Amino acid sequence: MGSEFVQLSLTPMLIGILAAIACALPGNFLVLRRQALIGDAISHVVLPGIVAAFLITGSVSTWPMLLGAAGAAVVAVVLIEAIKRLGRIEPGAAMGVVFTSLFAAGVLLLEQSDTSSVHLDVEHALYGNLESLIWFAAEDWSSLVDSAALRELPPELFRMAGAAFVIALLTLIFWRPLKLSTFDEAFARAVGIPTVAVSLGLVIVSAVAAVAAFDAVGSIIVIAMFICPPAAARLMTNRLERQVFWSIVFATLSAVLGYVLAGYGPLWLGGEHAVSAAGMIATVSGLILALAALFGPHRSRIGAPTGS
Amino acid sequence: MGTTLCLASRERPSLTDPARSPFAISELTVSYGEKPAVLSIDATVPAGSMTAIIGPNGAGKSTLLKAALGMVPRLSGAVTVYGEPVEKSLHRIAYVPQRASVDWDFPTRVIDVVLMGLYRELGLLRPVRARHRERALACLERVGMADFAARQIGQLSGGQQQRVFLARALAQDAELYLLDEPFAGVDAATERAIITVLKDLNAEGRTVICVHHDLATVADYFDHVLLINVRKVAEGPVATAFTPENLQKTYGGRLATAHIDQLKLPAA
Amino acid sequence: MLEAFLDALLLQAGYNAALVALGAGLLGVAAGSSGAFLFLRKRALVSDAIAHATLPGVGLAYIVMVMLGGEGRSLPGLLLGSALSAGAGLLAVQWLVARTRLAEDAAIGAVLSVFFGFGIVLLTVIQNMSRGYQAGLEGFLLGSTAGMLFQDALLIAAGGALAVAFTFLFRRPMTITAFDPEFAATAGIDIRRMDLAMMGLVMGVTVIGLKLVGLILIVAMLIIPPVTARLWSERTEHVVLIAGLFGGLSGYLGAALSASAPNLPTGPIIVLIAFSLFVLSLLAAPRRGLLAGARLRQRYRKSLHRHQGLLAIARNDAVRNPATLKLLRREGLIGRDGTATEKGRDLAATAARNEKRWALARQLYTDDVQAGGYDGSRPIEELLTRDAIAQIDERLGEASRDS
Numbered sequence: 007m008g009s010e011f012v013q014l015s016l017t018p019m020l021i022g023i024l025a026a027i028a029c030a031l032p033g034n035f036l037v038l039r040r041q042a043l044i045g046d047a048i049s050h051v052v053l054p055g056i057v058a059a060f061l062i063t064g065s066v067s068t069w070p071m072l073l074g075a076a077g078a079a080v081v082a083v084v085l086i087e088a089i090k091r092l093g094r095i096e097p098g099a100a101m102g103v104v105f106t107s108l109f110a111a112g113v114l115l116l117e118q119s120d121t122s123s124v125h126l127d128v129e130h131a132l133y134g135n136l137e138s139l140i141w142f143a144a145e146d147w148s149s150l151v152d153s154a155a156l157r158e159l160p161p162e163l164f165r166m167a168g169a170a171f172v173i174a175l176l177t178l179i180f181w182r183p184l185k186l187s188t189f190d191e192a193f194a195r196a197v198g199i200p201t202v203a204v205s206l207g208l209v210i211v212s213a214v215a216a217v218a219a220f221d222a223v224g225s226i227i228v229i230a231m232f233i234c235p236p237a238a239a240r241l242m243t244n245r246l247e248r249q250v251f252w253s254i255v256f257a258t259l260s261a262v263l264g265y266v267l268a269g270y271g272p273l274w275l276g277g278e279h280a281v282s283a284a285g286m287i288a289t290v291s292g293l294i295l296a297l298a299a300l301f302g303p304h305r306s307r308i309g310a311p312t313g314s
Numbered sequence: 315m316g317t318t319l320c321l322a323s324r325e326r327p328s329l330t331d332p333a334r335s336p337f338a339i340s341e342l343t344v345s346y347g348e349k350p351a352v353l354s355i356d357a358t359v360p361a362g363s364m365t366a367i368i369g370p371n372g373a374g375k376s377t378l379l380k381a382a383l384g385m386v387p388r389l390s391g392a393v394t395v396y397g398e399p400v401e402k403s404l405h406r407i408a409y410v411p412q413r414a415s416v417d418w419d420f421p422t423r424v425i426d427v428v429l430m431g432l433y434r435e436l437g438l439l440r441p442v443r444a445r446h447r448e449r450a451l452a453c454l455e456r457v458g459m460a461d462f463a464a465r466q467i468g469q470l471s472g473g474q475q476q477r478v479f480l481a482r483a484l485a486q487d488a489e490l491y492l493l494d495e496p497f498a499g500v501d502a503a504t505e506r507a508i509i510t511v512l513k514d515l516n517a518e519g520r521t522v523i524c525v526h527h528d529l530a531t532v533a534d535y536f537d538h539v540l541l542i543n544v545r546k547v548a549e550g551p552v553a554t555a556f557t558p559e560n561l562q563k564t565y566g567g568r569l570a571t572a573h574i575d576q577l578k579l580p581a582a
Numbered sequence: 583m584l585e586a587f588l589d590a591l592l593l594q595a596g597y598n599a600a601l602v603a604l605g606a607g608l609l610g611v612a613a614g615s616s617g618a619f620l621f622l623r624k625r626a627l628v629s630d631a632i633a634h635a636t637l638p639g640v641g642l643a644y645i646v647m648v649m650l651g652g653e654g655r656s657l658p659g660l661l662l663g664s665a666l667s668a669g670a671g672l673l674a675v676q677w678l679v680a681r682t683r684l685a686e687d688a689a690i691g692a693v694l695s696v697f698f699g700f701g702i703v704l705l706t707v708i709q710n711m712s713r714g715y716q717a718g719l720e721g722f723l724l725g726s727t728a729g730m731l732f733q734d735a736l737l738i739a740a741g742g743a744l745a746v747a748f749t750f751l752f753r754r755p756m757t758i759t760a761f762d763p764e765f766a767a768t769a770g771i772d773i774r775r776m777d778l779a780m781m782g783l784v785m786g787v788t789v790i791g792l793k794l795v796g797l798i799l800i801v802a803m804l805i806i807p808p809v810t811a812r813l814w815s816e817r818t819e820h821v822v823l824i825a826g827l828f829g830g831l832s833g834y835l836g837a838a839l840s841a842s843a844p845n846l847p848t849g850p851i852i853v854l855i856a857f858s859l860f861v862l863s864l865l866a867a868p869r870r871g872l873l874a875g876a877r878l879r880q881r882y883r884k885s886l887h888r889h890q891g892l893l894a895i896a897r898n899d900a901v902r903n904p905a906t907l908k909l910l911r912r913e914g915l916i917g918r919d920g921t922a923t924e925k926g927r928d929l930a931a932t933a934a935r936n937e938k939r940w941a942l943a944r945q946l947y948t949d950d951v952q953a954g955g956y957d958g959s960r961p962i963e964e965l966l967t968r969d970a971i972a973q974i975d976e977r978l979g980e981a982s983r984d985s
Binding site: 320380383384385404405407408409411415416417420422425426427430433434435436437438439458459461462466468471473474475477482501502503504506507 | 622624634751754755757758760761762764765767768770771788812815816817818820821838848965966968969970973
């Protein structure tokens with residue numbers, strides 16, 4: 007059990023946890039700012055970004071793709087803003103116009119280009135391939151101190167760990183301006199916080215999280231982790247610090263439970279094959295949200311419902 | 315005017331009989347989360363009155379109207395219109411929401427908004443005929459907006475938007491008119507046009523209830539008041555209920571005594 | 583390629599291509615017109631949740647049909663399943679918004695990602711069940727037009743016609759609900775039911791469009807044409823009609839174009855054509871378009887110059903600004919010698935009177951942005967009601983008597 011676990015499950019699970027946390031951190035602010043669907047939009051436009059990067063460089067190496075995807079996210083945000091202002095269109099619809107069109111462009115580019123030689127297709131973009139990120143060189147737990155084996159760790163792990171670390175660090179450093187401008191943008195501006203830069207920074211950090219996670223686990227987890235753990239956490243507490251803490255707990259729980267259920271669930275039920283880990287992690291995060299919505303101590307609204 | 319009605323109500327006590335009242339509320343409570351917005355309010359609006367609902371910001375004035383009409387869930391309480399449950403009497407009511415509650419960039423023209431008032435008559439499929447259009451235009455004429463019929467609503471000023479809302483309510487030809495802050499942020503000419511129309515409606519025997527915030531005009535515009543601040547403070551004819559003591563109780567420290575002196579209060 | 587495109591456009595490119603083009607056109611009409619109401623209600627992205635929530639239904643329907651010994655790929659069965667799970671997704675969004683403190687955007691995002699994730703799980707279950715045998719359900723992600731059958735086209739046509747009929751039938755209550763839900767509630771419209779109807783309509787269109795353009799891109803067909811149509815008209819009925827028209831046009835043109843060359847998948851092409859129509863409209867639409875905006879600013883600047891010039895004439899001042907001078911000369915308001923013509927003096931008197939009226943209006947009107955922003959570019963009758971003008975004139979009369 008030990009050796010098999012270390013070889014097959016340890017790294018995908020770690021990557022899953024790191025991806026979940028990297029997305030859930032900025033997700034807290036997106037949810038509070040009513041910008042949850044920016045996460046949705048970003049994860050859809052990642053596809054045209056990486057396809058464009060592939061067409062330009064002709065290879066599926068990491069850095070061009072990350073840059074392409076981040077670039078696409080920025081293009082999408084700029085386009086949404088432009089359409090909102092120039093056409094006087096409400097933000098939701100403007101978002102809908104932009105991300106579906108960019109996604110369509112991505113699919114078309116993909117069909118038009120010869121990608122038969124490389125592993126690049128829409129399905130992979132949507133739900134990634136977490137199960138394949140195994141640590142082939144590992145024998146058992148002792149491999150954790152074996153430098154030769156450690157060198158063979160899947161590169162996605164380091165990338166994801168790096169992204170999660172940077173995002174956590176940025177969240178800590180910019181905690182105050184983020185919190186202030188999310189709560190009361192006008193006040194934040196009045197005390198000299200560059201609120202436009204803060205919200206653009208939040209979008210870019212979200213894009214970085216989306217892109218880094220997307221590479222390993224596909225965009226479906228990205229959307230789910232942007233929204234479900236923070237939303238569930240919001241129903242647990244009225245304090246931002248605790249909400250962020252809960253969201254990390256829920257994100258980790260989703261990743262671990264989802265991965266285990268996808269890998270072993272079917273076996274327990276008498277099946278022979280695992281099911282999609284990405285899909286299962288999203289499903290578990292949804293179940294957690296449902297539980298929080300039913301039983302969370304701070305689930306109901308204070309004050310009048312906004313909107314209609 | 316207040317005195318005549320005061321006399322009338324003394325002569326005919328049946329006016330305060332909930333079964334005949336166009337708008338009677340009993341023990342109405344509304345809460346958002348655990349915070350009550352309206353707490354156990356009773357009120358019986360006399361038929362044919364011009365009633366003002368008065369209270370400070372956040373006192374639950376608009377919430378009271380919305381809850382009475384079923385737009386906000388009631389925690390408890392009953393609302394009747396001429397003795398019938400309000401849900402069955404909506405066709406007798408015309409409601410004018412706050413101007414700020416809609417998107418004025420919506421793609422629709424002034425005349426189309428007024429025609430919405432004829433929805434009960436037109437239903438799903440009946441075509442809009444010339445006589446419907448004429449009626450809508452006549453309503454616009456009454457509020458001085460006939461020249462603006464073909465305008466997109468976004469091009470109107472705030473006062474003009476309020477007039478369009480009133481025209482839509484006129485098209486409904488109701489017995490009871492409920493208006494949420496009809497004079498909020500409108501110009502002097504519009505305020506005059508609106509109060510003229512409301513007084514005309516009242517003279518035709520219809521009951522008018524307004525959420526109102528300008529204490530200076532209460533005595534001029536209305537004959538009956540309901541003072542609330544989450545709970546009911548006072549209710550009755552302007553002459554007896556709209557008193558400095560009651561206002562002090564409603565507004566607490568928020569109302570300076572000097573301010574009260576400037577109001578045209580009935581001689582107590 | 584052009585020839586192939588024209589052939590496809592005229593339905594001469596073969597039986598299947600003709601079916602696809604007609605089906606896509608009809609779907610576009612239905613999606614555009616039914617999406618318009620959701621857009622006007624400011625809930626365009628609910629369609630995103632609905633669309634993604636169809637996936638688990640497709641998977642479950644397949645599994646159930648196979649378990650019952652059926653073929654599993656029967657389209658009506660799969661669509662029924664997708665409708666059921668989309669309905670569940672819709673209710674989940676409603677429930678989260680009504681019962682918890684979460685805002686609608688978070689509810690939409692949560693439902694779409696979780697349902698979609700669960701759908702992916704089911705797809706892998708099916709892959710394992712059929713062991714290498716392609717169930718072909720991936721086609722529902724991005725749509726596939728290959729092997730479209732006559733029955734499929736018929737289904738789209740019937741469903742589309744039904745959706746359009748439904749839109750027509752409920753156009754009045756849906757319009758009132760979208761514009762002013764508070765009023766709608768008192769006008770005898772059940773808003774909850776009307777909202778559900780609106781979204782149910784979109785759900786129906788999503789389901790019939792799944793096969794053709796797939797669940798991700800159907801969202802585009804529901805959102806882009808209404809947004810485009812909004813740029814062209816200021817009337818609800820027209821927005822809905824134009825949205826149907828643009829939707830149909832994108833569907834038909836897109837299908838024809840995709841049939842005329844290899845590697846042009848139908849769904850993305852349709853979406854990109856719809857987007858191109860949007861960009862064109864954003865540039866060229868009257869009033870709301872960017873070009874119209876630029877023209878309007880130009881005219882505005884001119885009228886400002888004219889107004890300033892006329893006021894100067896009324897004061898017997900010399901007009902100095904060369905641009906103003908040129909404009910007044912060209913319009914025959916001022917002669918070569920720099921003195922005002924008769925027409926110029928007439929207009930100057932009007933301008934001066936209006937300026938006085940506005941000076942007073944600015945004092946009287948606390949609310950009026952228009953009064954404050956008056957610049958003489960438009961006649962006063964266009965901006966103020968008659969009684970307001972009368973009130974101002976009355977005061978002006980008093981003022982001149984006093985002086």
